Every structure is written in structure tokens, then in C-alpha cells.
Amino acid sequence: MAVQPGAMNAAAVHPHCSDVFTAPSGAPLPLDSGGVIDGLEIAYTTYGRLNAERSNAVLVCHALTGDQHVASRHPITGRPGWWANVVGPGLPLDPEHHFIICSNVVGGCMGSTGPSSINPATGDVWGLAFPMITIADMVRAQAMLITALGIERLFAVVGGSLGGMQVLQWASDYPERLFAAVCIAAAPRHSAQNIAFHEVGRQAIMADPDWRGGAYASLGVKPEKGLAVARMAAHITYLSEAGLQRKFGRELQRDGLSWGFDADFQVESYLRHQGSSFVDRFDANSYLYITRAVDYFDLAAAHGGVLASAFTRARDVRFCVFSFTSDWLYPTAESRGIVRALNAAGVRASFVEIDTDKGHDAFFLDEPVLRAALSGFIGAAASARGRP
Amino acid sequence: MSAPIRADFREILRLVEPGSRVLDVGCGEGALLELLSRENGVDGRGIEISPQGVSACLARGLSVIQGDADRDLSDFPTQAFDYVILSQTLQAVQRPKHVLAELLRIGRRAVVSLPNFGHWRVRIDLLLHGRMPVTGELPEPWWSTPNIHLCTVRDFAGLCDDLGFVIDRSAALAKGKPARPFDPSRALENWRAEAAIFLLSRPGAA
Numbered sequence: 114m115a116v117q118p119g120a121m122n123a124a125a126v127h128p129h130c131s132d133v134f135t136a137p138s139g140a141p142l143p144l145d146s147g148g149v150i151d152g153l154e155i156a157y158t159t160y161g162r163l164n165a166e167r168s169n170a171v172l173v174c175h176a177l178t179g180d181q182h183v184a185s186r187h188p189i190t191g192r193p194g195w196w197a198n199v200v201g202p203g204l205p206l207d208p209e210h211h212f213i214i215c216s217n218v219v220g221g222c223m224g225s226t227g228p229s230s231i232n233p234a235t236g237d238v239w240g241l242a243f244p245m246i247t248i249a250d251m252v253r254a255q256a257m258l259i260t261a262l263g264i265e266r267l268f269a270v271v272g273g274s275l276g277g278m279q280v281l282q283w284a285s286d287y288p289e290r291l292f293a294a295v296c297i298a299a300a301p302r303h304s305a306q307n308i309a310f311h312e313v314g315r316q317a318i319m320a321d322p323d324w325r326g327g328a329y330a331s332l333g334v335k336p337e338k339g340l341a342v343a344r345m346a347a348h349i350t351y352l353s354e355a356g357l358q359r360k361f362g363r364e365l366q367r368d369g370l371s372w373g374f375d376a377d378f379q380v381e382s383y384l385r386h387q388g389s390s391f392v393d394r395f396d397a398n399s400y401l402y403i404t405r406a407v408d409y410f411d412l413a414a415a416h417g418g419v420l421a422s423a424f425t426r427a428r429d430v431r432f433c434v435f436s437f438t439s440d441w442l443y444p445t446a447e448s449r450g451i452v453r454a455l456n457a458a459g460v461r462a463s464f465v466e467i468d469t470d471k472g473h474d475a476f477f478l479d480e481p482v483l484r485a486a487l488s489g490f491i492g493a494a495a496s497a498r499g500r501p
Numbered sequence: 502m503s504a505p506i507r508a509d510f511r512e513i514l515r516l517v518e519p520g521s522r523v524l525d526v527g528c529g530e531g532a533l534l535e536l537l538s539r540e541n542g543v544d545g546r547g548i549e550i551s552p553q554g555v556s557a558c559l560a561r562g563l564s565v566i567q568g569d570a571d572r573d574l575s576d577f578p579t580q581a582f583d584y585v586i587l588s589q590t591l592q593a594v595q596r597p598k599h600v601l602a603e604l605l606r607i608g609r610r611a612v613v614s615l616p617n618f619g620h621w622r623v624r625i626d627l628l629l630h631g632r633m634p635v636t637g638e639l640p641e642p643w644w645s646t647p648n649i650h651l652c653t654v655r656d657f658a659g660l661c662d663d664l665g666f667v668i669d670r671s672a673a674l675a676k677g678k679p680a681r682p683f684d685p686s687r688a689l690e691n692w693r694a695e696a697a698i699f700l701l702s703r704p705g706a707a
Binding site for chain 2: 431433449452453456457459461462463464465466467468482485486488489490492493494496497
């Protein structure tokens with residue numbers, strides 16, 4: 114098994130190891146859609162060291178367009194890791210105490226097997242021949258990686274948004290492999306409004322002539338315009354009306370109006386930038402596959418319509434759920450529903466609602482209340498686990 | 502060494518059986534829950550409205566849900582706890598009768614403490630000065646106090662009667678003194694108690 118740690122990268126924001134796990138032959142990843150993935154590859158990054166008891170491993174699950182570079186410089190954008198204010202020395206997830214693992218989801222485009230990988234059967238890029246994947250598949254792949262790393266039980270699994278959904282899936286499918294779980298700004302299912310926004314994004318991609326029925330990679334083009342529009346529409350759902358108003362108001366880019374369709378308003382310019390920078394680091398087909406996986410997510414439906422039934426085996430997991438007041442993508446009511454189900458299942462659950470106008474994206478940003486509460490929860494759980 | 506235990510907390514420690522499952526509604530920074538876990542080995546959970554309180558509880562290793570007693574008790578399953586504690590909070594909720602009923606839906610027993618508006622100092626204030634009293638138990642003026650549903654211990658006993666609840670134990674509290682068992686229906690006791698603690702159950706349930 115290819116689990117040798119990669120070279121330490123001292124130039125990164127935090128020292129880390131990046132590597133790719135390859136599933137051994139004869140151990141394909143079974144998929145909810147019925148098929149399997151042979152020769153699964155999962156790209157991952159680790160921070161800190163696994164202790165002798167193997168009791169300090171924390172799996173961080175990334176969001177829709179995130180990746181394994183949680184606290185180290187991104188190889189394409191050169192920007193610091195997406196959660197560099199949570200993972201790092203003196204932060205809630207401190208590599209001094211924890212062995213922190215973050216892996217790119219199956220279906221992703223940062224080194225894990227996905228639609229932009231080579232299909233071993235044809236020697237060509239998968240494209241739309243790639244099988245449909247689900248959040249349960251992503252978690253199953255992570256569990257394979259964790260096993261390969263020699264970890265029986267994770268100290269914690271932590272994630273926000275799609276990452277939070279993976280946390281819920283972990284608690285449902287592998288509760289005996291978890292000591293603690295942190296679910297931030299997530300929901301137990303995708304609502305009609307959320308599916309609707311995803312559909313707008315997918316249609317934008319598929320309407321781009323350069324998408325070429327998903328076969329753009331072998332034709333040497335990229336549906337950049339469509340993917341950028343998808344990102345722009347989605348990005349609005351990650352913010353809040355109050356936050357946008359505070360940040361941009363009706364401020365103009367230049368002194369006056371252009372009397373045309375240039376980006377007159379700062380908010381337009383900001384969104385265009387979000388769109389155009391996204392296409393450099395993300396694959397359009399991965400966007401289709403992962404948004405679909407999120408749309409298909411409905412944890413209660415998979416348990417006879419009763420969400421609490423998903424957590425009946427998770428009684429020994431210490432749970433903490435976070436929401437943000439201005440998050441209209443996964444509003445507080447969704448998190449309260451999760452907490453109600455955890456309570457009904459007899460799980461030790463805590464819940465914190467953080468007051469902010471930064472919307473869904475607040476979980477990436479420097480939110481002191483989130484950091485303090487997360488530190489408290491993780492620290493107390495570590496003591497309960499008998500660790501520093 | 503730790504600070505001396507508050508008289509009301511000491512009384513709650515006496516009322517709650519060791520090893521039981523406890524929900525503390527309005528648990529603040531978790532001082533009582535921590536005490537109950539340490540001294541009585543209870544399996545404790547809390548509800549707290551302020552994010553600061555919730556954060557402090559998390560750092561103490563307590564399981565706490567940010568929420569509002571008026572609205573969020575319905576999230577808890579029926580008869581999931583041995584005790585539900587409502588300490589110095591009933592007078593601050595919007596719907597005291599609803600909250601009280603919820604306590605004994607969620608828990609086998611309820612422990613409720615409250616300031617007594619029938620205390621002699623309150624009555625004298627009102628009688629002599631004709632103004633809403635400001636006391637140690639009720640330190641805010643009427644226009645800014647969170648205590649919107651004040652009652653006397655006799656009123657409280659009456660509400661328990663209406664709800665069909667049994668008062669299994671009751672103790673009067675006065676500043677700096679240990680809790681003293683008392684009968685809330687007796688007129689003289691209603692003059693004397695500054696605050697009180699009650700252990701409640703449904704008839705035949707406890």
C-alpha cells in the first residue's frame with residue numbers, strides 16, 4: 114500500500130506531508146450507484162504525528178470546492194490553506210497534539226480519483242463515463258485511507274458544509290471508529306432550494322459550448338465561462354444579504370456609471386473575480402459530480418425516514434454541531450434538526466449558533482466564537498480521551 | 502481549594518440521586534452541571550441561551566445545547582432524563598406554565614428554584630414605598646429586569662396544583678443560610694423565604 118509519508122514541505126504555511134493513497138488491487142471501492150472504482154487513488158495531506166497509541170488522529174472533511182490543502186499553501190493558487198485559522202499551532206486543531214488528515218474527496222480534482230482521472234479501461238479521461246458518487250462513497254473511501262494509515266479509531270472527524278455532511282455520514286456508517294464529531298454549517302439533506310441552485314450551476318456548465326458533452330479534456334478545451342457562472346451563482350448562496358450590503362453596498366468600481374454592461378458595481382467585479390479564479394483550480398465535471406452527490410444526500414431517507422435512526426449506533430460519540438445565524442444555505446433550523454435527532458438517539462450532543470452576518474462562508478473565516486467553542490470542545494474531548 | 506458551594510446548589514446536590522441523568526435548563530457557564538458531575542457522578546446535559554455560556558460549558562467538557570427554554574425544550578425526547586433542573590430561570594421565561602409542563606414531560610422529576618415575591622422585604626417595599634422592589638434576589642429595576650413572571654411560593658404551589666404536579670420536597674433559602682425544609686402553603690413561610698427550591702413529580706410517576 115502506498116502510504117509512505119511524502120517529503121516534509123518546510124516552505125508551507127505549516128509543516129505537512131502530502132501523498133496519494135492507492136487502494137490495493139482486489140480492493141475496489143464499492144459505490145452506492147452500483148458500480149465499483151478499481152485502483153482508487155485518494156490524495157491527502159497530514160499535519161503533526163500519529164502518537165504511539167494511535168489515538169490522536171483527526172480527519173478534516175472539506176467542503177464542495179475544497180481540497181486536502183487545509184493548512185498548507187495551495188499548489189495552484191499559492192494561497193494559504195482554506196482552514197489555516199483552525200488548523201495550526203495554538204489553534205483548535207494543533208499539529209502539536211493531533212495528527213490531522215485531510216483528503217480530497219472521491220470525484221474531486223486535486224489528485225483523488227474523479228472524472229478528470231484516467232479511466233484504466235480506456236486509457237482516456239473518464240469524463241461522464243465516471244460513475245455517479247455519493248457522500249457515503251466519499252466517506253467509504255476515507256475509511257479505506259484511515260485503515261491504510263493504521264488508524265482503527267479517529268479521535269475526531271470535523272467538517273463544514275459538505276464536510277459536515279460527511280461527518281454525519283461517518284457517525285451513521287462508522288460510529289465505532291469515532292470518539293468525537295464536529296458538524297459545522299451543514300444539513301441532514303439537501304433542500305429543494307439548494308438543489309435548485311446546484312441545478313443552475315450545472316446548467317451553466319453544460320450550456321458552455323466548450324463543455325463538449327463532458328469530453329472537453331480530451332479535446333483540449335475547458336468550459337471556463339460556464340464553470341465561472343456556476344461559481345458566481347453558488348458564491349451568492351455562501352454570503353448573506355446583510356454581509357454583501359456591508360461589504361459592497363452600491364459602491365462603484367469607477368467614478369461613474371459606464372452606461373453599459375461592464376462591472377460597474379464592486380459586487381459585480383467581486384463575483385467575476387470569484388468566477389474567473391475558480392476555473393484555474395477546479396474541474397467542471399468534478400463540479401457536476403460533487404454537486405449531484407450533495408443533492409442526493411438525505412440521511413433520514415436512508416434510515417426509514419427517521420433521522421434519529423441514523424445515529425442509534427453513535428451513542429458513544431461526543432458530538433458538537435455549529436450553525437451561523439445568517440447562513441441561508443444551511444440555516445440554523447437544519448442544525449437544530451440534527452441536534453434533535455442526536456438527542457432522540459441518546460447521543461451526547463452540543464450545539465452552538467454563532468451570531469454573524471457572514472453567511473454560510475463564516476466557517477472559513479476568522480470567527481473568534483467558533484474558534485473558542487471548537488477549542489473548548491476539542492480540548493475537553495482530548496482530556497476525556499486521556500490526552501494532552 | 503474551590504469556592505464554597507452556593508446554598509441552592511448544595512440543596513440541589515442533595516435532591517439529585519447520584520448517577521442519574523440530568524438536564525439543566527439555563528445552565529449558564531455550567532457551574533452546577535460540573536458540580537453535579539463531580540460530586541454526584543451524574544450524566545449531565547445543559548441548555549443555555551448565550552453563546553458565551555455555551556462556549557464556557559464546552560471548555561468544561563459539558564454537553565450543552567444553545568437554546569431558549571420557551572422554544573427549544575420540545576427538541577428533547579419524552580422521559581429522557583431522571584431530573585430536569587430549572588434554577589432561577591422560571592421567572593424569566595415567556596411561558597412559565599408551558600415550560601413547567603415541559604420539565605416533567607422530559608424528566609421523571611423536576612427541580613425548580615425561584616425568588617419568592619412574597620418575602621417580607623418585597624412586601625414592605627411595595628407597601629411603604631409603593632414601588633417595585635429591588636432586592637438581592639431581584640436586582641434590576643422593573644423596566645430592565647429579565648424577571649417578567651414573578652410569583653410567590655404560594656402562587657407556585659398553586660400552579661403545580663393546576664398542572665397536577667406533586668411537590669415532593671420544598672426548601673426555603675435565605676442569604677448565607679443553609680436551605681431549610683418548609684411548607685410553601687403556610688402563610689408565615691411565604692413571608693420568610695427569600696427564595697425556594699422544589700422537587701416535583703407527576704403523581705405516581707416518581
